[in-house]
Amino acid sequence: MEGAAVSAEVRSIKIGSFTAPNNLWLAPMAGVTDGPFRALCLRGGAGVVCAEMVSAHALHYASPRSLRMLRVDESEKPVSMQIFGSDEQTISEAARAAEARGADIIDINAGCPVKKINKAGAGCVLMKDPVHLGRLVAAAVKAVKVPVTLKTRIALKRGVLLGDEMARVAESEGAAAVMMHARAAEDVHAGEPDLDALAKVCAAVKIPVFGNGGIADGRTAKAFFDAGCAGLLIGRAAVGNPYVFQDIAQELAGQKPLPLTSARRVEIYLALIEENVSRYGEKIGLGRSKKTSGYWLRGFPNAAETRGRFVRMENLADVRALFQSISF
Ligand SMILES: Cc1cc2nc3c(=O)[nH]c(=O)nc-3n(C[C@H](O)[C@H](O)[C@H](O)COP(=O)(O)O)c2cc1C
Numbered sequence: 001m002e003g004a005a006v007s008a009e010v011r012s013i014k015i016g017s018f019t020a021p022n023n024l025w026l027a028p029m030a031g032v033t034d035g036p037f038r039a040l041c042l043r044g045g046a047g048v049v050c051a052e053m054v055s056a057h058a059l060h061y062a063s064p065r066s067l068r069m070l071r072v073d074e075s076e077k078p079v080s081m082q083i084f085g086s087d088e089q090t091i092s093e094a095a096r097a098a099e100a101r102g103a104d105i106i107d108i109n110a111g112c113p114v115k116k117i118n119k120a121g122a123g124c125v126l127m128k129d130p131v132h133l134g135r136l137v138a139a140a141v142k143a144v145k146v147p148v149t150l151k152t153r154i155a156l157k158r159g160v161l162l163g164d165e166m167a168r169v170a171e172s173e174g175a176a177a178v179m180m181h182a183r184a185a186e187d188v189h190a191g192e193p194d195l196d197a198l199a200k201v202c203a204a205v206k207i208p209v210f211g212n213g214g215i216a217d218g219r220t221a222k223a224f225f226d227a228g229c230a231g232l233l234i235g236r237a238a239v240g241n242p243y244v245f246q247d248i249a250q251e252l253a254g255q256k257p258l259p260l261t262s263a264r265r266v267e268i269y270l271a272l273i274e275e276n277v278s279r280y281g282e283k284i285g286l287g288r289s290k291k292t293s294g295y296w297l298r299g300f301p302n303a304a305e306t307r308g309r310f311v312r313m314e315n316l317a318d319v320r321a322l323f324q325s326i327s328f
Contacts, residue, residue: 027238085136
């Protein structure tokens with residue numbers, strides 16, 4: 001981590017055979033955690049970045065889009081690639097495909113509440129059948145040499161806790177760590193994380209538990225470490241501030257991070273746009289950057305007007321000039 005601050009909580013961590021430089025990781029977010037964003041989060045201090053989830057079924061049929069999603073270059077590593085699926089064979093194949101494309105870690109999704117995915121027997125519905133879930137974990141572990149992790153939730157329904165059972169199943173089937181979203185599936189991404197439930201999960205297993213859900217700064221990060229987490233998985237707080245990892249590490253070490261001024265946010269967004277353009281060329285790179293402009297320009301003076309002008313622009317020089325003309 002650049003200009004690394006030292007805190008008791010933030011440290012390198014061993015996940016099976018893999019040692020991550022630190023334990024503040026980027027959570028997988030479909031439509032957000034693509035290559036350019038992952039590269040930026042690594043620059044911002046993330047220990048490992050998680051790619052967008054990829055369907056094991058689609059990989060089985062060699063879907064070009066899914067295969068493209070598994071493409072990573074060195075600036076995006078270490079990377080955990082997340083797969084979702086419902087049967088042992090496609091999960092094993094998908095794990096092998098991700099490993100062959102450079103995954104440092106394979107993560108299995110057993111927490112996604114999206115209906116389409118649940119209807120196909122994947123995501124959070126796997127929590128209803130721990131035996132079947134265990135078989136999927138075991139199949140992935142057997143298929144690859146890199147460590148396998150399980151991302152799941154503390155519960156399907158608020159108050160009916162399943163997280164410790166999920167973690168035990170993952171551990172007994174050979175998973176190297178558990179990524180635990182401390183919200184029930186019925187709450188999707190909203191509401192306060194249940195840190196008491198998370199503490200029970202941490203106490204239930206010996207493998208590292210990464211806590212997730214609403215971590216945005218040193219204070220929230222500390223609460224998760226106090227619950228017993230070995231590491232943290234940060235999602236939406238990284239959107240708009242991929243330096244959140246470095247900021248949290250500094251706060252935990254008693255230092256003051258750089259304030260996230262509007263000017264700094266614009267600078268970071270421009271860096272993301274430039275990363276997109278350098279990888280995909282001006283047309284496609286700008287097109288991809290525009291998709292998440294809502295997140296990045298939120299709360300800016302004249303945000304709607306700036307966004308309206310930005311989405312019509314077709315060259316990087318105009319975009320730079322537009323952002324540099326914003327007065328804060
Ligand atoms: C836009 C978006 C896409 C997401 N996609 C995935 C995904 O592909 N796989 C997954 O396991 N979780 C996914 N999540 C959940 C996040 O990984 C994370 O668990 C959730 O956002 C809670 O963390 P946070 O409060 O730090 O954002 C997604 C969340 C968001 C907001």
